[in-house]
Every structure is written in C-alpha cells, then in structure tokens.
Amino acid sequence: DADVTQTPRNRITKTGKRIMLECSQTKGHDRMYWYRQDPGLGLRLIYYSFDVKDINKGEISDGYSVSRQAQAKFSLSLESAIPNQTALYFCATSDRADTQYFGPGTRLTVL
Amino acid sequence: AQSVTQPDIHITVSEGASLELRCNYSYGATPYLFWYVQSPGQGLQLLLKYFSGDTLVQGIKGFEAEFKRSQSSFNLRKPSVHWSDAAEYFCAVGASGTYKYIFGTGTRLKVLA
Numbered sequence: 001d002a003d004v005t006q007t008p009r010n011r012i013t014k015t016g017k018r019i020m021l022e023c024s025q026t027k028g029h030d031r032m033y034w035y036r037q038d039p040g041l042g043l044r045l046i047y048y049s050f051d052v053k054d055i056n057k058g059e060i061s062d063g064y065s066v067s068r069q070a071q072a073k074f075s076l077s078l079e080s081a082i083p084n085q086t087a088l089y090f091c092a093t094s095d096r097a098d099t100q101y102f103g104p105g106t107r108l109t110v111l
Numbered sequence: 112a113q114s115v116t117q118p119d120i121h122i123t124v125s126e127g128a129s130l131e132l133r134c135n136y137s138y139g140a141t142p143y144l145f146w147y148v149q150s151p152g153q154g155l156q157l158l159l160k161y162f163s164g165d166t167l168v169q170g171i172k173g174f175e176a177e178f179k180r181s182q183s184s185f186n187l188r189k190p191s192v193h194w195s196d197a198a199e200y201f202c203a204v205g206a207s208g209t210y211k212y213i214f215g216t217g218t219r220l221k222v223l224a
Contacts, residue, residue, distance in 0.1 A: 004154070035214075040120070040216055041216060042201060042214040042215055042216040042217050043155075043201065043214040044214075045211065045212075048211065058211075090154060090155070092154075092155075098143050098160075098162075098205060099145075099157055099160060100145075100147075100155070100157070100212065101157075102147075102154035102155040102156070103154050104152075104153060104154045105152075105153075105154055
C-alpha cells in the first residue's frame with residue numbers, strides 16, 4: 001500500500017465551486033505539505049503543517065485553505081475555484097532527515 | 112533571494128550515453144540539496160540528497176551528484192542511461208531546521224533507443 005495517498009486522483013469542476021482534496025499518510029510523519037505543479041514552474045508550496053496545531057502559509061496560499069484533521073490527514077480546500085487553479089496538486093510528508101515523500105498527485109481542472 | 116535554477120528544460124540522450132543534469136542554487140544558509148525524479152503520472156521520488164560530508168553523493172538507480180560549493184552547483188550524473196530513465200528531474204534546496212524546500216522548474220529527459 002502507498003505511504004501517501006491522495007483523493008481524488010482526477011477532478012473536473014466549475015468556476016465558483018468549492019472543492020476539497022484529501023491526503024492521508026501512513027508514515028507517521030508530523031510534517032505535511034501541499035504543493036501545486038504547473039508546467040515550466042516546478043513545484044510551489046501552498047501550505048505546510050509541522051503538527052496538528054501548526055499550520056503555515058506557503059508562497060502561494062491565496063485562494064486556498066487547509067485542515068489538519070489528524071497527524072495522518074491534511075486536506076486542501078479551494079473555497080471558490082477559478083480556472084487558474086487548474087494544476088497538478090501534490091501532498092507530501094517529510095521525515096526528520098528532511099526527505100520528502102510525495103503522493104501520486106491530483107489533477108484538477110477548473111472550467 | 113533563495114532560488115534553484117535548472118537551466119535545461121529538455122535534454123535528449125541516446126540509451127547507453129552518459130547524462131549530466133545541471134542545478135545551480137542561491138541560498139543564504141548551508142543548503143540541503145536533493146534530486147527527485149517524476150515518472151509520467153507519478154509523484155516525485157527521491158534519488159539522492161546531500162547534507163554534509165563527502166561532496167560526491169550516490170543515489171538510487173545508478174545516479175550520483177556532486178556538490179560544488181564554489182560554483183553553487185549540484186549536478187546530477189549517470190554514466191549510462193537506460194530507456195526507463197526517461198522522466199522529469201527536479202533539483203531542490205532546503206536548510207536544516209526550516210523544513211521548507213525550494214524546487215527547480217525541472218528538466219525533462221528523453222531517451223532515444
């Protein structure tokens with residue numbers, strides 16, 4: 001079984017809709033991250049969490065919110081989706097050796 | 112400002128040929144350096160990392176990278192490329208205790224049979 005799972009894997013939604021992307025991990029790591037990947041831009045950090053009570057904005061947090069429901073779960077929400085949020089979204093965890101472990105990604109299309 | 116530059120967007124090599132992917136960074140603190148690989152439809156997988164010590168780092172799948180502080184570089188190499196190495200490669204930099212990482216824009220590798 002995968003250590004970091006993301007649901008859904010693909011999602012098409014319409015402008016203005018609220019959408020939630022979910023991430024679960026079985027690695028027991030405290031640190032979790034949400035990134036978005038756009039062609040030619042690499043990965044950009046949206047939010048990160050060092051534990052359940054510690055959530056921090058990344059470089060592109062506008063238009064997004066997160067919830068750390070438990071050590072193993074970290075959800076990303078788009079309150080009112082817009083087309084330029086069309087991207088590939090990755091959840092990741094990291095261990096104390098600073099190695100990141102990525103989920104398979106969620107491909108989101110906002111029409 | 113902190114940044115990571117991968118100057119080559121695309122690289123094409125023949126199977127069996129050697130490979131070098133370039134990565135340059137700008138980082139105020141002593142950097143932690145990483146190379147990740149992303150196969151089509153997959154998440155990123157760690158190839159290797161450098162924290163300290165020997166500047167030549169061995170990774171998985173026959174890859175290695177060399178940290179050159181004077182050149183602010185961390186180039187990835189492989190002596191003989193296999194068709195299965197076709198993927199996108201990302202260099203990343205972080206620092207001890209920050210737990211945040213800056214990724215380069217990636218280099219897409221194509222391997223010719």
